[in-house]
Amino acid sequence: MVTMEPRVALPPPEGMVRVRMWMAYDGAGFSGFAKNTDVRTIEGVLEETVARVLRHPVKLNCAGRTDRGVHARRQMITFDADAEHFDGALLGRSLNRTLGPEMTFQDVEATDPTFDARLSCTGRTYRYHVYNHPVPDPLTRHTTWHVREPLDLDAMNEAAAMIVGGHDFTTFSKKNKSRPDESFYRRMHSAEWFLDRDQTVFEVTANAFTHSMVRSLAGLMVEIGRGRRDPSFMATALEAEDRSFVLSPAPGHGLVLWDALYDFS
C-alpha cells in the first residue's frame, strides 16, 4: 500500500509571489517545528514574524517538520508574499536581525510559482550525533547524545544496511491519531554510521521520514552497538511492523536536519 503525495503545489493567488528561503536553527528552545497551542515552536515564531514584517498573514511549508529539540542546518521554507512590495534581501536581513542567531536565514528569494518546500523536496538528509566516551563533552553536550558504553560501529553499520531501500517503517514511526490511514512506507537512499573526529555520526537520506523515525532508528542501532541486541534484530524489528520493538528513541538534541534536496540548480 504505497501512498504517493502529489509532487506539484498550486501556484500562489493573483498578486502574490512564491518565496523560498534556507533556514537553520538551534532547536533547544522549541517544542519542534509544527505550530501547537501554548508552546514555542519554530513555525509559530517564524510565521508570526514573517507576517509582521510583510504586514499580511502567511502559511509556511517546510522540508522537514523536526521534532522537539531537533536542530536544522539546512531547512527549506516556502510561503506566499504580496508581489508588489516583495524584497527578498530586505526580508532576509529583517528576519536575521529579529530572530538570529537562534534562527538564521539565507537566499530569501522569489521562486517558481509551483515550487513547494515540502512537495518539491526529493530527499532529506539527517545526521544523528553521538559522543561515545566514558565522560561527556562539556562543549558539545547540547548537540550530541552522550553514550558511555563503547559502541561497536561494525555491528551498527550491519544493522544500518538492512534499512536501505523501500520499507514500511511502522516499527520506527510515531502514529498521528488524526491520520489513521497514514502510510509509513519510505524509500531509504543511504544509511551509515561513521567516526567524525571525536563524534560517532549516523547519516541517513530518504525520500521522506515519518514522525520520530530517525531517532527511533538511531536508538535501536545504539542498543545494537552496545551489544544488547544482535544486528539481525534490525531486520526482525523492521519486518514486525510493530512499534514495541523500539525500546526508546534517541534524544532529540543529537539530531540535525542536515540538508534538503531539490532539483533546482
Next chain:
Amino acid sequence: MVTMEPRVALPPPEGMVRVRMWMAYDGAGFSGFAKNTDVRTIEGVLEETVARVLRHPVKLNCAGRTDRGVHARRQMITFDADAEHFDGALLGRSLNRTLGPEMTFQDVEATDPTFDARLSCTGRTYRYHVYNHPVPDPLTRHTTWHVREPLDLDAMNEAAAMIVGGHDFTTFSKKNKSRPDESFYRRMHSAEWFLDRDQTVFEVTANAFTHSMVRSLAGLMVEIGRGRRDPSFMATALEAEDRSFVLSPAPGHGLVLWDALYDFS
C-alpha cells in the same frame, strides 16, 4: 628583563598526597577560572566541591587561569588530598556526577609530590574559533565568534608569524594592579590561522600566556583580516609595548584552552 618562575613546586605536607586531574568545561556560566567574591567561577565551584567530597579544605592550581566565558578542553588541576582515604577513581566519579556535564574530569590520580599544574607546565595551547560568514551559525554560536566581513587568511598568517619567538607582550596584556612589576615576556612556539571546515581557527602555543593575551592577539589579527590594518601593524603594535594598540580583544566565548603540555609520559 626576563623573569623566570621556579619550575618545581613544594611537596605536600606529611600525610597528604599530590593529586592531578584533567578537566574540561563550558565557560559560558562562569566569570572565569580565578576565584572572586560574589561571582560564579570555575575555581570557586570546584574547590568547594572537592573540599566537600574530601572533607578537608583544598587549594587548587591549574595550567591556565582562563578569563570570563573562556572554555577548556584540557585543563590540568593539582591539589593535595589526605593520603589515607584517597581514591582517585571514586573522586573522579563523584566530581563528574556532581559537576558534569558542564565541567568534566578524567584521570584523577595521585602523582609525583613535586608535580604542579602551573609550575610543571611546559606549554599551553589555545584555539580561537571564528565563524566567518555573512549569517551566524545557530549551532556553534556559543563557541565561535561570528565575523561577517570576509577575512584575508594570508594577511592574518603574515601577522601571526611576527609574534612567534620570545617577545614582550605588554601590548596584548591586561595589567594586574596588584603586581606592578609583572613581566609580560613570553616565548611563543607557534601561531597559525587555518580553515577547519566552516570555522576559521587560530591555534597558538606558548610557554605561558598573560591575562587576555590570546583574545587581544586574535582581535587585532581579525582587524588585519578585515583589511582595516596592514599585517605589518602587528610588528608595530608588538614593539610599541603599549596596550592602546589593541582596539578590542576578541570575545571570550570563541576561546578554548586546548591543551596543556607536561613532561610526564
